[in-house]
Amino acid sequence: MTLPLTLISGYLGAGKTTFINGLLGSANREHARIVVLVNDFGDVAIDAALISSITTDMISLINGCACCLVNDDLERQLSNLVEAGQYDQVVFEASGVADSAKLLRQLRHFPGLTVSTHLTLVDLSVIQRQVRDKFVGEHIQRQLMFARDIVETKADLLDERQQALVRQWLVLGYPAVELHTMAAISTGVVLGELTGELTNELKAVTEDFSTVKATHPDFKSYRFRGSQRQTKDHLMAWLDKLPPNVQRVKGFVWLLDDPRPHLLNYTPGCASISAYDGVLPAILEDSVLANSDLVAIAVHNGGQDKQLQQPF
Amino acid sequence: MITVYTAKNILTMNPSWPTATAIAVKDGRIVEVGSLASLQPWLEQHPHRIDAQFEDSVIMPGLIDPHLHPVMAAVLLPMQFITAMEWHLPWETVPATVSPQAYESILRKAAAEDDSTPYFTWGYHKIWHGEMSRGLLDEIFGSRPAVVWQRSFHEVYLNSAMMALLEIDIEAIRGRHQIDVDRGHFYEVGLSYVINKLNRIIMAPAWILAGLARLKQLVQFGGHTTVGDMAVGIFDFEMEWRLCQQVFEQPDNPFRVVSVAHANGSGVRQDDLATTVEFVRNLPERNTAHFEFGQRIKLFTDGAFFSQLAMMQSPGYIDGHLGEWLMPPEKFETIARAYWHAGFKIHVHCTGDLGCELALDVLEKLQWERPRFNHGYTIEHFGFSTPEQVDRIKLLGGSVSANVYYLRELSGAYSQVGIGVERASQMARLQSCVGQNILTTLHSDFPMAPAMPLHNAWVACTRQNIEGNVVAPQERLSLEDGLKAITINAAKVLGIQEETGSLRAGKKADFVVLDSDPHIVGVDGLLTITVLATVFEGQVHITPGLS
Numbered sequence: 001m002t003l004p005l006t007l008i009s010g011y012l013g014a015g016k017t018t019f020i021n022g023l024l025g026s027a028n029r030e031h032a033r034i035v036v037l038v039n040d041f042g043d044v045a046i047d048a049a050l051i052s053s054i055t056t057d058m059i060s061l062i063n064g065c066a067c068c069l070v071n072d073d074l075e076r077q078l079s080n081l082v083e084a085g086q087y088d089q090v091v092f093e094a095s096g097v098a099d100s101a102k103l104l105r106q107l108r109h110f111p112g113l114t115v116s117t118h119l120t121l122v123d124l125s126v127i128q129r130q131v132r133d134k135f136v137g138e139h140i141q142r143q144l145m146f147a148r149d150i151v152e153t154k155a156d157l158l159d160e161r162q163q164a165l166v167r168q169w170l171v172l173g174y175p176a177v178e179l180h181t182m183a184a185i186s187t188g189v190v191l192g193e194l195t196g197e198l199t200n201e202l203k204a205v206t207e208d209f210s211t212v213k214a215t216h217p218d219f220k221s222y223r224f225r226g227s228q229r230q231t232k233d234h235l236m237a238w239l240d241k242l243p244p245n246v247q248r249v250k251g252f253v254w255l256l257d258d259p260r261p262h263l264l265n266y267t268p269g270c271a272s273i274s275a276y277d278g279v280l281p282a283i284l285e286d287s288v289l290a291n292s293d294l295v296a297i298a299v300h301n302g303g304q305d306k307q308l309q310q311p312f
Numbered sequence: 313m314i315t316v317y318t319a320k321n322i323l324t325m326n327p328s329w330p331t332a333t334a335i336a337v338k339d340g341r342i343v344e345v346g347s348l349a350s351l352q353p354w355l356e357q358h359p360h361r362i363d364a365q366f367e368d369s370v371i372m373p374g375l376i377d378p379h380l381h382p383v384m385a386a387v388l389l390p391m392q393f394i395t396a397m398e399w400h401l402p403w404e405t406v407p408a409t410v411s412p413q414a415y416e417s418i419l420r421k422a423a424a425e426d427d428s429t430p431y432f433t434w435g436y437h438k439i440w441h442g443e444m445s446r447g448l449l450d451e452i453f454g455s456r457p458a459v460v461w462q463r464s465f466h467e468v469y470l471n472s473a474m475m476a477l478l479e480i481d482i483e484a485i486r487g488r489h490q491i492d493v494d495r496g497h498f499y500e501v502g503l504s505y506v507i508n509k510l511n512r513i514i515m516a517p518a519w520i521l522a523g524l525a526r527l528k529q530l531v532q533f534g535g536h537t538t539v540g541d542m543a544v545g546i547f548d549f550e551m552e553w554r555l556c557q558q559v560f561e562q563p564d565n566p567f568r569v570v571s572v573a574h575a576n577g578s579g580v581r582q583d584d585l586a587t588t589v590e591f592v593r594n595l596p597e598r599n600t601a602h603f604e605f606g607q608r609i610k611l612f613t614d615g616a617f618f619s620q621l622a623m624m625q626s627p628g629y630i631d632g633h634l635g636e637w638l639m640p641p642e643k644f645e646t647i648a649r650a651y652w653h654a655g656f657k658i659h660v661h662c663t664g665d666l667g668c669e670l671a672l673d674v675l676e677k678l679q680w681e682r683p684r685f686n687h688g689y690t691i692e693h694f695g696f697s698t699p700e701q702v703d704r705i706k707l708l709g710g711s712v713s714a715n716v717y718y719l720r721e722l723s724g725a726y727s728q729v730g731i732g733v734e735r736a737s738q739m740a741r742l743q744s745c746v747g748q749n750i751l752t753t754l755h756s757d758f759p760m761a762p763a764m765p766l767h768n769a770w771v772a773c774t775r776q777n778i779e780g781n782v783v784a785p786q787e788r789l790s791l792e793d794g795l796k797a798i799t800i801n802a803a804k805v806l807g808i809q810e811e812t813g814s815l816r817a818g819k820k821a822d823f824v825v826l827d828s829d830p831h832i833v834g835v836d837g838l839l840t841i842t843v844l845a846t847v848f849e850g851q852v853h854i855t856p857g858l859s
Contacts, residue, residue, distance in 0.1 A: 097636070
């Protein structure tokens with residue numbers, strides 16, 4: 001039995017993290033033993049905050065040695081995962097500048113591993129500009145060239161006519177690709193339904209997600225979403241009153257008295273809410289909508305789990 | 313007690329007081345540079361002794377390599393060097409091995425030793441040394457595990473005993489990309505499979521400590537009194553710091569180490585960027601006498617020069633392949649911005665001209681946001697560049713630390729298989745930088761190139777590649793600029809110019825003692841100058857192996 005791996009490619013801001021969150025959010029209900037591999041560069045907490053909050057595990061790949069191959073973390077992590085045998089599915093969020101073809105070559109014959117799906121996420125609203133970018137244009141073109149299944153994101157930033165033009169441009173320029181909408185794929189995964197729009201490879205993943213076994217029976221997670229801005233003090237007071245079995249709270253919040261999004265981070269005895277200037281998932285980045293999104297993880301309390309108070 | 317060293321000539325690298333014949337030292341610092349006669353006002357009032365052991369020699373400021381990688385070097389140095397080019401190592405001079413027969417006979421000699429520990433050799437190259445295979449290694453080494461490491465570090469050959477030792481399941485990996493199990497050959501992506509198994513040997517503390525002990529000799533041998541560790545955290549920050557401390561912070565260590573953390577290094581990177589910046593900002597709290605951090609950080613743009621992964625502007629590589637970004641350009645910008653606004657000096661690894669372009673575009677934005685003078689933003693390696701980029705480095709106040717050895721070893725090869733003659737010839741465009749008065753220094757990036765500053769200066773001044781061709785002669789440095797690049801300019805790039813890098817009253821007594829005067833032997837003579845000794849903070853260290 002080999003460990004299936006889903007490779008998620010796409011440039012920064014294409015929505016990889018949001019997409020993986022969706023995947024995990026739905027899979028978690030089926031108690032999937034999923035591990036997410038993330039390539040990150042400097043701001044580890046951000047992707048990690050969103051991803052590990054929902055799923056069972058996340059591993060950040062260390063990008064160590066720039067000049068030689070003595071320190072290849074991907075290889076090391078994958079062989080550990082295969083040997084440990086404690087997961088049913090690997091989701092690998094490739095770095096935005098990764099060479100997909102090279103990654104696939106490395107992964108394809110990896111002992112004990114099967115690349116079940118390769119999705120390339122494309123931000124419809126900027127892709128035509130991105131492929132001409134001075135620094136990453138050629139990399140993004142190659143990602144498209146080696147893509148088979150493209151998931152389009154952020155189409156809502158364009159009107160219907162613009163959307164159609166970009167889709168046409170994609171299909172004409174990269175005839176080998178199959179275009180999917182985020183909604184179709186997410187829905188399929190969330191509901192465990194196999195829709196006609198999904199490719200065979202994607203079906204395989206969906207099935208994997210729905211048949212995996214339970215892990216971590218000791219933990220319970222809560223998700224809080226809202227668009228009501230709060231003061232920092234209010235949120236700190238809310239954190240202060242959390243029951244002791246809550247181990248972790250992470251996520252993004254919008255404050256009443258500050259125009260910037262904030263990252264909230266909590267472990268017992270240590271809470272922080274600080275302004276965040278990095279890239280946010282689309283759903284959270286709009287200051288008008290002011291969507292806040294928090295995840296809390298608690299240890300099960302022998303059946304006496306209290307419902308947590310709403311922060312928003 | 314003042315000690316006065318006399319010499320045939322002293323090149324101070326202080327332009328206002330360029331030569332001398334005596335130098336007075338007290339408590340590890342220079343009291344005065346001049347002649348025995350001119351030193352009299354000091355000597356009349358202080359107890360002193362005259363040390364004439366260097367009176368027939370030439371003294372220069374201790375040489376400085378501002379960019380090498382001690383722990384990476386330590387992985388390599390315990391291996392036997394068998395190379396196509398001659399290597400001068402303190403413990404042996406490795407002759408050039410340029411035929412398959414000669415290569416094989418050295419392997420057989422090693423195999424004949426009464427030793428059953430795993431055998432490692434580095435330096436193999438097919439062009440010179442012929443075909444390599446597991447079968448050949450099995451025949452030579454029998455049951456002794458053996459590893460042949462290719463010169464570029466990107467390929468290894470293992471014999472059957474080594475595969476068994478590493479518990480490699482041959483059938484499980486058959487067919488994997490860039491692994492040829494029958495030949496025991498693991499390369500590029502395939503190397504990453506085997507490296508993780510080999511790491512338990514070559515990353516073991518005992519191996520690294522043995523390697524660092526060798527590096528210590530090698531650094532002294534090259535005439536250095538200061539080196540820069542330009543990316544602590546390549547493997548594991550705390551491990552590297554601990555082991556380097558253990559080896560280099562000894563009373564008899566003949567050099568200091570100026571360390572710069574790798575912005576994304578394992579153990580450097582914290583939960584978020586602000587916390588990482590804070591972590592790096594506090595590193596100087598750990599400083600000891602000869603092992604120090606400053607407010608500096610190492611960032612990376614594009615991929616390895618030796619692997620042709622440098623990011624090139626149009627028209628790119630002849631074969632159409634692309635280089636690699638080591639991090640997405642936006643991420644590079646975000647990290648650079650955080651350190652720039654925190655007042656750090658930023659060292660950016662750039663190999664290709666597009667990598668350099670990114671580093672300069674970001675510097676230009678940062679200068680717009682918060683103008684800074686003397687900001688120390690340094691282009692490290694400076695492989696490929698354009699003349700226009702040199703103008704921008706000048707305008708934006710940047711510095712250059714070049715691995716000039718690229719042109720020695722690779723300008724010929726990259727002309728043919730790479731990017732063509734025009735651009736390959738202009739690697740390390742150094743005279744353009746010096747001509748614009750850009751702070752310019754040379755480094756080895758050891759183990760990528762030999763840690764021999766005088767040899768490096770020779771390459772910069774002659775631009776002669778291994779094929780014997782002089783490439784882009786317009787970019788040759790003058791002898792004086794070549795010497796500045798390995799002394800005072802290197803000190804400036806590391807921010808220690810008040811302490812070392814030239815010989816003047818008040819600086820640390822860091823010298824290198826040479827058997828001949830660079831001004832007399834000239835550029836061509838740089839290759840044959842012998843380092844007789846170094847003096848580090850007033851302590852004399854005779855070069856090992858010299859009587």
